[in-house]
Amino acid sequence: MNDFLVKYGTFIWLFVLVVFFYLFLIRPQQKQQKQRAEMLNNLKKGDKILNHGGLICTITEVKEDQIIVRIGDKVEVPMVKEGIARILND
Numbered sequence: 594m595n596d597f598l599v600k601y602g603t604f605i606w607l608f609v610l611v612v613f614f615y616l617f618l619i620r621p622q623q624k625q626q627k628q629r630a631e632m633l634n635n636l637k638k639g640d641k642i643l644n645h646g647g648l649i650c651t652i653t654e655v656k657e658d659q660i661i662v663r664i665g666d667k668v669e670v671p672m673v674k675e676g677i678a679r680i681l682n683d
Contacts, residue, residue, distance in 0.1 A: 640682055645676050
């Protein structure tokens with residue numbers, strides 16, 4: 594048994610480290626990316642959003658890779674979908 598640990602102890606710790614990184618870093622990141630992609634694909638007209646610049650906007654039109662948002666009375670600007678921080682609809 595002691596001979597086994599001397600030969601393969603380093604590989605066992607390397608394996609434990611890889612499993613740790615997968616479970617606590619890689620897997621949650623993939624889940625978060627999937628949720629964000631789903632959020633961006635489910636945007637619709639009338640949604641209130643918060644962009645990364647801190648503006649609260651209302652979506653007036655959804656295109657393939659961008660949206661048109663209303664930021665004030667009669668003020669509409671185009672914006673890329675990746676600039677959305679979150680949807681504020683409750």
